[in-house]
Amino acid sequence: MGGTISFIKSFFPVILGRYWYFNAYIALCLLLPFINAGIKRLTQKQLERIIAALLLFTMTSGMLGHFFVQDGYSAFWLIVMYLVGAYLKITTHNVKRVSSRQLMLIFIGMTLISLFGEAISIKFIGHSDIWLAYNSPMVVIESIAIVILFTRIRVKSVRLQKCLARFTPLTFSVYLIDSNHAFYGFVTHSAFTFIRVQNVMVGYLIIIMASVGMFVGFIVCDYGRAQLFRKCPQLKLVMIGRETIGYHVNKFVTSWGSR
Template identity: 30%
Template sequence: MKERNYHYGIDLLRIVAMFMIVVTHVLAQGGIRKEVEGTFDLYYFVTWLLQIAVYWAVNAYALISGFVGHRSRYRYSKIIELWLHVFFYTFLFAVGFTVLGKELSLTDWRNALFPILTGKYWYVTAYFGLLVFMPLLNLAIERISNRDLGRILVIAFVGFSLVPALFNNSIDEFALDRGYSSLWLILLYLTGAYLARKDLKKLPSNRILFLGYSLTVLVSFALKSVVGNIWFWYTSPTMILGALCIFIPFARMKITNVKLQAFIKVVAPTTLGIYLIHLNPLVVRFLLRDFAKPFTNLPILAFLGMILGASAIIFALSSMIDWLRLKLFDKLKVKGLSELCDQHFPYDVKD
């Protein structure tokens, strides 16, 4: 496969970012953040430095969408495929936990049957909004110069990110909701597309970018503590800069190791499934809620090791489950069936 069609560095970033997302959920849903809150001891500092150090991942994942998506041919079947992917897990877990004797409410079943519209996975719901408008965004990206796109993005991030953070003031009218919104994903999508059209070799070296990322972690931690939580939100200027500092090295990475290429090709397609599995509301309620609280009773190095180890186990198990789901969908020809929509409703751009 030609590299212009398959970017190993970007798909490796997809894998790394999803592992970091799992770490954030072990800290949050696992109960560690709540357990150390207000203690201001070594466990508090390690927890929050780690939380901030991995929080760039969601922004980076959204940047990937624009980096690769703006070149892709738009298909309405993408919406169907996303819906089926999400529904598969929400319905499967609802049935599975019912069989195991867990009591589910009517609201649980409603959420299982209409997972995207009920917002049980905030990223998928926000991404659905992005997906609907993606053809219009791609058309605009194609027509606008990179210089003007860059200027628009600077204005957007100054107004939507920098100024609100400096004044510690969330502007509700922008409807950014701390970054849990379609609008925020749209801005990151446009940023990813902008980076795809830049000569990334001319940007700062990886060493400088890593130092920059390290600085954003320390600044985010300090300003969160002194100013407010707005510096910890996805829309925080330091969170955006941190994501860019991680994103750029992967975007210009050349991977030639055959074994690593094979690993990436197997695991990268399962990353969304990893998110859908471990953050399923019922999985969180019945399996993950506060499971990691006892980690805080361990020595500090063991504490850190247990967080990363638990995250690795959740990541690996979820990846294997979604790999099986991919095989099942292939057997059932789900992709081909969803693409029937494209035959009847082809997307076409007039010259």
């Protein structure tokens, strides 16, 4: 019964909150005009204090007690990260003082601390995800480091620039398809159980090849969808109608699941 309900809900992902990031992103977009207006009015010092207070709360009590941060799976956390990104853009001159080598060392160091903390937690207090949670201090610091490193990549090839501009927006489909409950429940949930009996190196190779294959395959699927929508705009109305229907069947699905 639970699998059937999950399958039905997968057809109405937005209304029924199946994609936490997509829903959180919508909330962020709705608040962006107010957030951006506030950033423009604040001095750099004021913005620093606000971000410091938010990070201090979300990476300590927010991480240990969850609260409304929800381990980083929330619109609030997305807003905090947006503010951090805005601050990095405003203080580009300060960011440039940190070398790429230092950033890489920070990334590696934070990763090792997270893995060490996770290993200690598993051994002495049982499995704990707080070391690898989105709002873990180590994950936040290493994420900031890797984002800055990626901003320093310069693509000089015009052809490659055009290719990236065309296919980068399609990468979101990888998240949507891979996170779809129907796809996970009927495909990836048990598709790779055979890896457990494989040699370690063979297992890693299979995982890498499968990941790359799925990534490329999902992008190709979304590229086909984008071309289809471009030639037949009426299909967009079908998608909107599907979400509207999802809203009306929400109570029915919920009551069915409680039986």
